[in-house]
Amino acid sequence: MAVTTSTPSYAPSALHDTFALVGRILLAWLFVPAGWSKIAGFAGTAGYIASKGLPMPEVLAAAAIVAELGLGLLLLVGWQTRWAALGLAIFVAVITPIFHNYWAMPEAQQMMQKQAFGKNFAIVGGFLAFAAFGAGRFSIDGRRRAV
Numbered sequence: 676m677a678v679t680t681s682t683p684s685y686a687p688s689a690l691h692d693t694f695a696l697v698g699r700i701l702l703a704w705l706f707v708p709a710g711w712s713k714i715a716g717f718a719g720t721a722g723y724i725a726s727k728g729l730p731m732p733e734v735l736a737a738a739a740i741v742a743e744l745g746l747g748l749l750l751l752v753g754w755q756t757r758w759a760a761l762g763l764a765i766f767v768a769v770i771t772p773i774f775h776n777y778w779a780m781p782e783a784q785q786m787m788q789k790q791a792f793g794k795n796f797a798i799v800g801g802f803l804a805f806a807a808f809g810a811g812r813f814s815i816d817g818r819r820r821a822v
Contacts, residue, residue: 691811692811692812692813692817693811693813694811695805695808695809695810695811695813695814696753696810696811696813696814698801698804698805699750699751699753699756699805699810699814700751702747702750702763702798702801702802702805703747703748703750703751705747705798706742706743706744706746706747706750706763707743707744707747707748707751709743709747710739710740710742710743710744710745710747711744713736713739713740713743713744714740714744717733717736720736720739721733721735721736724736724739727773727774729773739766739770742762742763742766743766746759746762746763746766747759747763750763750805750810752814752815753810753811753813753814753815753816753817754814754815754816755816756805756809756810756814756816757805757806757807757809757810757816758806760802760803760804760805760806761802761803761806763802764799764802764803764806767795767796767798767799767802768796768799770795771792771795771796771799772792775788775789775791775792775795776788776792777789777791777792
C-alpha cells in the first residue's frame with residue numbers, strides 16, 4: 676500500500692499575516708500600557724498585590740512589569756513570539772484566579788469579576804494560538820524566517 680501525502684488545506688496568506696499582526700497589536704495594547712502604569716505606580720501595585728495576601732509584593736510587582744511590558748513588547752514586534760505568548764498565557768492563567776476570584780467577592784462585585792475572569796481566560800486562548808501558530812510574516816520572527 677502506497678503512502679500518500681496531502682497538501683494542507685490551510686496555506687498562510689497576506690490576510691492571515693494581517694490578522695496575526697492585528698491580533699498581536701490588540702493583545703499588546705492591553706498589556707504594554709498596563710506594564711508602564713505599574714512602573715509609574717509601583718508602590719500602589721505592590722500594595723494591591725500585598726492586599727491579596729501574596730508574599731514579596733515588590734518582587735511580584737516587578738515580575739508583572741516584566742511579563743506585561745517585556746513580553747507584551749516582544750509580542751507586539753513579533754520577536755520570540757511563541758515564547759512570549761506562552762509566558763503571557765501562563766502569567767494571565769496564574770493571576771486570574773487570584774485577582775478575579777468572583778466566588779469570594781461580595782454579591783455586588785461578582786458579576787463584574789466573573790466577566791473579567793472569563794475575558795482573561797479568553798485572552799489566554801489568544802496567547803495559546805500565537806504560541807501554537809507564531810506571529811506571521813509581518814513580524815521579526817517572520818522576517819528572520821524569510822531570510
